[in-house]
Amino acid sequence: MTEHTPEHVDVLIVGAGLSGIGAACRLRTDHPERSVAVLEGRDVSGGTWDLFRYPGIRSDSDMFTFGYKWRHWDGDVALADGPSILEYLRTVAREYGVDRLIRYRHRVVGASWSSDEDRWTVEVDRDGERLTFTTDLLWACGGYYDYDQGFSPDFPGQEDFAGTIVHPQHWPEDLDYTGKKVVIIGSGATAVTLVPAMADSGAGHVTMLQRSPTYILSLPGTDPVSKRLHWLPAKVRYPIVRWKAILSSIAFFQLSRRRPQMVKDFIRKAALKQLPKDVDVDRHFKPEYNPWDQRVCFVPDGDLFKAMRRGAASVVTDHVERFTEKGILLRSGQELEADVVVTATGLTLKAMGGLTLSVDGAEVKMHDTMTYKALMLSDVPNFVFTIGYTNASWTLKADLVADFVCRLLTYLDEHGVRRVVAPRDPSVGEERLIDFSSGYILRGLDALPRQGDREPWKLRQNYLTDLRSINHDRIDDGVLSFR
Template sequence: MTADVDVLIIGAGLSGIGAAHHIQSAFPGRTYTILEAREAIGGTWDLFRYPGIRSDSDMHTLGYRFRPWTKAKAIADGPAILSYVRETASDAGIDRHIRFSHKVQSAEWSTEDAMWTVNALHNDEPVQITARFLYVCSGYYNYDGGYTPDFPGVERFRGQVIHPQKWPEDLDYAGKKVVVIGSGATAVTLVPAMADKAAHVTMLQRSPTYILALPGEDKIANTLRRVLGARLTYPITRWKNVILSTLLYQLSQRRPAMIRSFIRGATVKQLPAGYDVDTHFKPEYNPWDQRLCLVPDGDLFRSIKHGKASVVTDRITEFTETGLRLESGAELEADIIITATGLRLLAMGGIRLAVDGDDIKLPETMAYKGLMLSGVPNCAFTVGYTNASWTLKADLVSEFVVRVLRHMDDHGYDKCVPMNDDPAVTEKPLLDFAAGYVLRSIDEFPKAGSRAPWQLGMSYAHDLVKLRYGKIDDGALKFSRTRANQPSIR
């Protein structure tokens, strides 16, 4: 039995296009296909259309290792990132390998055939494709809709209620009073983006988030690019930013009081004299217990300073006909209420996995190096960092997958499967992160382990050593040959 493709990639977003580039470059003679549920390349950056959407990491680390980011802005807007991803696909001919509007339903591994049978829907019609290796690059949240709490009285509100994940193309907010519920990356992006046109924008938060202003442009990177060119400048800038972000994260973990003080001081300088910083910008948790929000050139603080936006820290009692009633007794009038209340996570793109007829229950599996599942052969997935740019990890995962496939090729193997044979390894959450969107769904995800290679690392430097240079045949990743005369993935 011959597989339709050697490698089947699920998802044509930032991770999927990067994975395809690595596979195509390493194995130019072998076949691969990308199945994309939506009708366009881009994933997150095509899905979200709300005003001001931008990266929450610098583009020198969110960009691919193999393709320099050459624009002046380091904190880039959504359309610029989308163009970058699509140009990467087009220039390498990756776009010719994508099947759009293919929503994967299930994937079933057969040891006898040493391949996956993947079932998808295309225009409501069933489609089946076989592959020797399955590579899931669908991210970890639900594209069908975000998270909105059950707000009392929401049906009484006479204005519009909008979740950013379902942003209407024709929304007219000019001259209107807007309330944005939330204080995460989406909220702090929306508020300044809408403030120029709206009558006023209020960010309503239950509790504050750490927010740090950074320059929208990296002057060092832009200067070096003019002198050295993009190809030489990119790795220098990339490592500069990796080191700086790692230093900030490590200091946040080891000297939280110092970083609290630093962020508070920077915030005070950005806001009007006498502003109640401790009520609205002093979180109860330590820095990086949840993701730090970046605001390029302090745009959120500038909108507040100019009186175009404001922050209210309170809890919602109910929606009214004209806005929101709060626990303090105050009322917020609004024409439009935006529920920037978070994402809904979805493990492995919601794909049902089975091995030799037995369904795989994801919470009963353990993640090998944060990129493969125990007991699931010839399958990898991408989960990026929560404390750094997603693509830093995505690139390393792709490099590791290439190394695994080459190892199989060199030794004539057609099956690799991680197996946890160490009774001393105890279970831990895959994402050890206190954000609400993680806590709501983490029980539906695979587990991590208490020791290597079952830990999900959050250090790029450590992962680089382990994934790019570490031993492949480490005893936990089991290799075998199940069929005679199996062709290699060269």
């Protein structure tokens, strides 16, 4: 492997998806004097929105908050499709000159911090060549799941199945399901997107096979407030629509926490109105957990329910006993015939996109660290990471992290400081970083850092609270240590 002379940049961003592009744009705007590079392991930008190419892929957060607050989303579409989101991200990157900062096929191998030099040394693999970067601030924007491999259980008898098995994370471009029987295993956001999309694009019949129900709620595909205010200039209309979306999502989440039965009844009644009369709503659409114990799935204009009403799709709630030559044998004894089986069974968690860290020669074990404001790790200097909300738009939190980093860099400049770290406070109790009961979260908890039981070590999952804590509280808050 060829060795190269290290290249130094002031800020090194890992990941050229939504978070990484947004981070680089903000640095270009707020700190143009700093040198910035974005390392992307794949050969294209866009992250999630380029990786996933299954039919119907779209946002399950409204685009007025999923778009950056400083570069608004154009149009009235609330739940946009994947290609539109990808084009938006790449357009923003071009507008801010960030596309010229991205180094493709640069896969980070590891990063080590030296207190003697007050900088990070980052080892990178580029097509078999070993490159080295040094940086004053390392910013991880690679998310929290494994881009290489999704989660797919090892179902018994898969080798006996005569049809095709695919995972949404690795969708074959040449997959032809026209007129075929399709079974989608899963009931999360991916599954409820795939069902109507495949039913509408030629599948013979699509069955969503779930072990247990998920809360599913229909939202208008086009935002009614945005349409009603179309006569206003975009710079006036967008903040109104955006704040409406923010406050609505917060109110829905808080109501779900405080009055769960009320929200359960509301979602059930909404489903009853849209489902065929012969569907058992309590068996297939009434989860045992409370709303937002797992993520609520939103479907634009009730497309899932429409597909069921016209007989193009159905839902079966049961457990997989084994695969057979013709399909899937269920625990109840029923056999679902299938030509194509889609395992929409979730993600594999990978903290910081798999970035491995060491500080002064000691490995950083993620599970032993605690997050400061859910954007820094305890006892890890000059390191920031971006992870979005689980109960609201990812970008709301990503924007707040970018705000914080820009404020932090200004503080460092004004005070002549080179190092910032959040020392671990032993008096702070530990909690799970993500308080969700979803399977993919529970499977990967050991790979994630912890959060504390009080601020600033705790993530409130509330944009208004975090807006104050991250955007307006003092940088020198008595917790962070500077040198």
